[in-house]
Amino acid sequence: DQQVKQNSxxxxxxxxxxxxxxxxxxxxxxxxFLWYKKYPAEGPTFLISISSIKDKNEDGRFxxxxxxxxxxxxxxxxxxxxxxxxxxxxAARDFEGSxxxxxxxxxxxxxxxx
Amino acid sequence: xxxxxxxPTHLIKTRGQQVTLRxxxxxxxxxxxxxxxxxGQGPQFIFQYYEEEERQxxxxxxxxxxxxxxxxxxELNVNALLLGDSALYLCAxxxxxxxxxxxxxxxxxxxxx
Numbered sequence: 001d002q003q004v005k006q007n008s009x010x011x012x013x014x015x016x017x018x019x020x021x022x023x024x025x026x027x028x029x030x031x032x033f034l035w036y037k038k039y040p041a042e043g044p045t046f047l048i049s050i051s052s053i054k055d056k057n058e059d060g061r062f063x064x065x066x067x068x069x070x071x072x073x074x075x076x077x078x079x080x081x082x083x084x085x086x087x088x089x090x091a092a093r094d095f096e097g098s099x100x101x102x103x104x105x106x107x108x109x110x111x112x113x114x
Numbered sequence: 115x116x117x118x119x120x121x122p123t124h125l126i127k128t129r130g131q132q133v134t135l136r137x138x139x140x141x142x143x144x145x146x147x148x149x150x151x152x153x154g155q156g157p158q159f160i161f162q163y164y165e166e167e168e169r170q171x172x173x174x175x176x177x178x179x180x181x182x183x184x185x186x187x188x189e190l191n192v193n194a195l196l197l198g199d200s201a202l203y204l205c206a207x208x209x210x211x212x213x214x215x216x217x218x219x220x221x222x223x224x225x226x227x
Contacts, residue, residue: 004156034215043118043204043218044157089156101147101170102216104156 003027004092006105013112019077021108023090026071030092034102035064035075038087047088048075080112116141118219120205126225127195135190135222139207145169146188147216148180149204157204163188192224200226 005024013019021035031052036044050057050064050073057064063076077084087109091102119138127133139146145164149157159172163182182188186207192199202223206216 006156036218041220043206043220044216046215046217049215091156101159101162101172102157103159104149106154106156 001026002105003030003094004090004103004105006088006090006108008108009106010109010111013080013110015082015112015114016079019075019080019084019110019112021075021077021088021090021110023073023075023105024071025073025092027092027094027103028071029094030103031095032093033064033066033073034091034093035062036089036091036104037084038089038107044089077110080110082112082114085110085112118205118207118217120203120219120222122222123220124223124225126227128227129195129197131195131226132191132193133195133224135192135203135205135224136187137190137205137207137219138187139205140217143207143209143217144186145208145210146182146186147206147208148188148190149206149218150174151202151204151221153201160190195226197226200224 034049035047037047038044048062066073087107089107090105121136147162148160151157160174161171162169166182177193179191202221204221206218
């Protein structure tokens with residue numbers, strides 16, 4: 001049973017517009033959420049994170065929103081750039097139950113068109 | 115500052131064989147986690163090593179085993195390889211024994227024929 005779900009396998013956005021990537025989770029014990037970006041032939045790279053005690057975290061063009069009641073988080077990229085084209089993974093940490101390993105979604109492939 | 119390095123980058127094995135993958139963590143990191151990423155899937159946690167001991171294990175059979183050395187480097191061993199073991203194996207390191215923000219290597223692509 002998938003605890004972290006990214007229901008959109010792909011997303012295409014025009015350069016300069018906003019990209020919104022969504023993630024849903026089922027485990028209310030998750031205390032920390034992260035987004036990773038992965039280019040082909042490279043390992044995932046940490047992008048941004050948010051603690052479960054917050055509802056928003058911003059870092060430059062990237063903002064993550066957390067809605068605990070809906071068990072939903074989203075990553076906003078504004079403005080989108082062609083270099084943002086990559087696979088984005090949502091991940092969650094279940095610290096109490098798992099001593100800190102990360103549970104990943106299947107990823108969303110973002111394509112930013114010039 | 116060297117990041118996480120993994121070797122080999124690619125390898126091909128046949129069913130029933132054994133494989134050893136190696137990982138050197140990022141400088142200053144003492145915790146190593148291994149993940150398996152099958153095609154079209156997200157990384158799946160195999161196990162984590164801290165202070166040379168397996169700290170936690172995911173839902174993988176005993177054919178998957180590991181080791182951490184005093185210099186914090188780590189090995190992942192898979193015995194009796196199955197076709198379904200074909201995947202990208204990612205090593206990640208972090209400081210202090212908890213996951214949080216993981217730093218990943220480029221991975222070892224294993225193909226089992």
